Amino acid sequence: xxxxxxxxxxxxxxxxxxxxxxxxxxxxxxxxxxxxxxxxxxxxxxxxxxxxxxxxxxxxxxxxxxxxxxxxxxxxxxxxxxxxxxxxxxxxxxxxxxxxxxxxxxxxxxxxxxxxxxxxxxxxxxxxxxxxxxxxxxxxxxxxxxxxxxxxxxxxxxxxxxxxxxxxxxxxxxxxxxxxxxxxxxxxxxxxxxxxxxxxxxxxxxxxxxxxxxxxxxxxxxxxxxxxxxxxxxxxxxxxxxxxxxxxxxxxxxxxxxxxxxxxxxxxxxxxxxxxxxxxxxxxxxx
Numbered sequence: 001x002x003x004x005x006x007x008x009x010x011x012x013x014x015x016x017x018x019x020x021x022x023x024x025x026x027x028x029x030x031x032x033x034x035x036x037x038x039x040x041x042x043x044x045x046x047x048x049x050x051x052x053x054x055x056x057x058x059x060x061x062x063x064x065x066x067x068x069x070x071x072x073x074x075x076x077x078x079x080x081x082x083x084x085x086x087x088x089x090x091x092x093x094x095x096x097x098x099x100x101x102x103x104x105x106x107x108x109x110x111x112x113x114x115x116x117x118x119x120x121x122x123x124x125x126x127x128x129x130x131x132x133x134x135x136x137x138x139x140x141x142x143x144x145x146x147x148x149x150x151x152x153x154x155x156x157x158x159x160x161x162x163x164x165x166x167x168x169x170x171x172x173x174x175x176x177x178x179x180x181x182x183x184x185x186x187x188x189x190x191x192x193x194x195x196x197x198x199x200x201x202x203x204x205x206x207x208x209x210x211x212x213x214x215x216x217x218x219x220x221x222x223x224x225x226x227x228x229x230x231x232x233x234x235x236x237x238x239x240x241x242x243x244x245x246x247x248x249x250x251x252x253x254x255x256x257x258x259x260x261x262x263x264x265x266x267x268x269x270x271x272x273x274x275x276x277x278x279x280x281x282x283x284x285x286x287x
Contacts, residue, residue: 103141106130107211109184110145113161114215117147120160124149125205125218127189127226134210134217137247142240144185148197148218151190158188193222193229220251228257231266238270245270246279254280 110130117124126134128146133139149157158168158177167180168188175191190197205216218226227241245252254271261267274280 103139105182106141106145106184107133107139109181109186111211111213113145113147113166113179113181113186114210114213116161116164116166117157118215120157122149122153122157122160123199123202124157125202125216126210127192127218127223128187130210131217131223132244132247134208135220135223135248135251137244140243144187146187146189148189148192148202150197150199150202154188154190193226220248221253221256224248224252224257225260228261228267228270231264231270233266236266238273241270242273245274249279258283
């Protein structure tokens with residue numbers, strides 16, 4: 001709601017006693033003396049004491065009667081703007097070093113897991129929304145960070161992550177492991193695009209810098225293949241994959257994608273949508 005604008009002059013607020021009623025001269029003299037005392041008291045209360053400058057160079061002023069009010073701290077004891085609040089009993093602890101938002105937290109977790117896997121000498125590749133970001137897409141991370149590993153390496157990878165202090169567990173799905181890193185979910189996938197992760201697939205990964213940490217990232221064509229393979233009658237969210245296809249369209253071998261999914265109705269429908277939106281050229285034509 002916009003502030004109310006006054007149409008008249010700003011009223012004057014008077015401190016101290018008002019003017020006395022007309023009466024005897026004695027009453028007037030008494031009231032005049034009281035007025036002088038009130039004026040002196042008002043002047044004393046209005047006087048401010050200049051405090052020493054704080055650590056950041058800002059001067060703090062204190063009203064003279066602040067300390068006299070019950071339950072009120074003097075201005076010199078109040079926290080200056082910009083100073084951190086110290087944790088106290090019952091307060092949520094402030095954990096130093098946490099990223100400022102969820103996307104940054106997922107990115108930090110992906111970097112940490114990749115560093116651990118690299119030190120352990122494991123073959124892997126970054127996949128999912130963080131991989132799209134690594135290829136130049138938007139930082140629109142979904143719910144976790146995803147890595148693909150070979151099925152035969154799952155136990156060794158889990159042991160390496162546990163030695164690094166991460167929690168690793170097997171969910172009900174039998175095609176991946178899950179882990180926790182910096183309070184974020186990590187998926188370790190060993191079946192991608194309905195096929196087991198192979199050495200050939202990992203060999204096509206590209207070494208990229210992901211927020212200053214180098215790691216293998218799944219190739220753009222393989223990345224789109226994995227997303228289209230997930231389409232089914234129960235899960236067919238074109239809206240989530242469409243911006244990814246737009247961002248990676250110049251790096252994807254669309255002829256290879258068409259050959260693989262030509263007989264699959266859901267991926268074929270998505271490819272047709274891309275053609276109608278002029279994201280990709282029609283089959284056999286040029287965009």
